[in-house]
Amino acid sequence: MSDAKIVVRRLGVFFGQAQSLRWVTMDVPRNRILGIIGPSGSGKTTFLRTLNRLNDLSPDTHIEGEVLLDGQDIHHPNFDVVALRKRIGMVFALPVPLPMSIFDNVVYGARLAGVKRDKWDELVERSLRAAFLWDEVKDRLHTSGMRLSGGQQQRLCLARTLAMEPEVVLLDEPCSGLDPISTAKIEEALTILKAKYTIVLVTNNTKQAARVADDTAFFLMGEMVEHGPTSQIFTVPRDKRTNDYVTGRFG
Amino acid sequence: MERHFDEELNDLKHRLTKMCALAETMIGDAIKALVQRDASALTAIQQHEAEVNRLQVEIDEMCFTMIALRQPTASDLRFILGATKTTTDLERLADQAVNISNKAERLMKQDPLKPFVIIPQMTDIARGMVRDSLHAYVNRQVEKAREVIQRDAQLNALKKEINAEMLEFMQRNPATVPYALDIVLVAHNLERIGDHAKNIAENAVFVIEGKDIRHGTENRPAA
Structure with a gap:
């Protein structure tokens, strides 16, 4: 099995005439945080x-270009998008708990996917534990998910994603609205989750990438400028634009 | 984009330059006392040493605070880490100047064995290395840093020359041993000053290129 979970080759994304991604090529290694x-x-x-x-x-x-998941082209007409x-x-920047109980939030996707009711208890506990939320909510699983704090809501969304037992978890600025303690909990969860999942984390907080990512890619104006081990990107970046960005000279 | 952090880094550069200028003056004064037998050249050495020590503590505290509050990365991180190493080298080379001044105090009371030729040559090279290594460091001049590193060999060769010369005096006339030994030690102090300047120049290469070239490891990546 290749070390790369996802292989991206000359990926170009256009919205109408505007090109938003310019021929990005990179490997996303499995069981690591990018x-x-x-x-x-x-x-x-x-991206x-x-x-x-x-x-x-x-x-x-x-x-244009290719995105291969375990060697299969995800844009191939025969590739099932729902299965993909x-x-x-995916976990988004703003936590969006559904207007239902914590328990129902977690099983929502699994229920739609046909997971049997007798599996739900175990699924909820496992997913909430993986998202580092179980200890805080185990005695009130049937209260509304909307009544949780922002940080707890985000971890509930992470649990809901994990309940589907994905292979890859994408996170789009998951801590943008969270306090430092909640952020630390999410980051701690990610560090442990990578043993089972491949994680791609988009963040505006460069320090967060430095803390949790194994590898880091720097994007600028649709181009992937540099991609390498996080320790290298934050100490000896090869490209001056990367240096200027991680030292806060622009952005 | 000019950052407030850049002002702090400029302040750090300014203090390093001041510390370097003091250390370089101390070397010049100590050698002037020895060569010109001028006791007045030694009057400011103790005061300059105290100032160098104070600056070392002050600069290290600045770096510590910047790391804690700014969490620097990449070139900023390398510059700040390099600054703490540079203050150590500057403080130690200033100590070498104090060692020279202690010997000068004794030697200036006696007639020299011969006119001073090699010691002033070594002094010019050592002072130049100190000045240029720090200049390369704060102004990010990698070629100058590499050139300073090359100059260290000249200093080592001159030290060997003076050792041979003094050995000859000692063998011919044992009465010259105390004086000649002190001259050998002064040459050793100047050679050590060159070593510290070389360290600063190697640091400059690390700050500018991210390459750790200490101990001849020119091609090893820093991270």
């Missing part, structure tokens, strides 16, 4: 959304 950093408009979220074909939902989208999104889960 951090993606870059200023606003650099294409990092576009993330391309990995589970969320960009397909935008009109006038045109994609089960295999590649």
Whole structure:
């Protein structure tokens, strides 16, 4: 089995005439955390959304190049998009708990996917534990998910994603609205989860990428400028633009 | 984009330059006392040493605070880590100047064995290395840093020359041993000053290129 869970080759993404990603080529290694950093408009979220074909939902989208998941082209006409999104889960910047109980939030996707009721208890506990939320909510699983704090809501969303037992977890600025303690809990969860999942983390907080990512890619104006081990990107970046960004000279 | 952090880094550069200028003056004064037998050249050495020590503590505290509050990365991180090493080298080379001044105090009371030729040559090279290594460090001049490193060999060769010369005096006339030994030690102090300047120049290469070239490891990546 290749070390790369996802292989991206000359990926170009166009929205109408505008090219948002410029021929990105990189491997996303399995069971590691890939951090993606870059200023606003650099294409990092576009890249993330391309990995589970969320960009397909935008009109006038045109994609060139290849994205291979375990060697299979996810844009191939025979590739099942629903199955893809089960295999590649996503957590967004703003936590969006569904207006139902914590328990029902976690099993929502699994229930739609046909998981039997007798599996739900175990699934909820396992997912909430993996998201580092179980101890805080185990005595109130049937209260509304909307009543949790922001940090807890985000971990509930992570648990909901994990309940689908994905292979890859995409996170789009998951801590942007969270306090330092909640952020630390999410980061701690990610560090442990990578043993089982491949994680791609888009973040505007370069320090967060430095703390949790094994590898980091720097995007600028739709181009992937540099990609390498996080320790190298934050100490001896090869490209001056990367140096200027990670030292806060722009962005 | 100019950052407030850049002002702090400029302040750090300014203090390093001041510390270097003091250390270089101390070397010049100690040798002037020895060669010109001028006791007045030694009057400021103790005061300069105290100032160098104070600056070392001050700069290290600045670096510590910047690391804690700014969490620097990449070139900024390398510069700040390099600064703490540079203050150590500057403080130690200033100590070598104090050692020279202690010997100068004794030697200036006696007639020299011969006119001073090699010691002033070594002094010019050592002072130049100190000045240029720090200049390369704060102004990110990698070619100058590599050139300083090359100069260290000249200093080592001159030290060997002076050792041979003094050995000859000692063998011919044992009464010259105390004086000649002190001259050998002064040459050793100047050679050590060159070593510290070389360290600063190697640090400059690390800051500018991210390459750790200490101990001849020119091609090893830093991270």
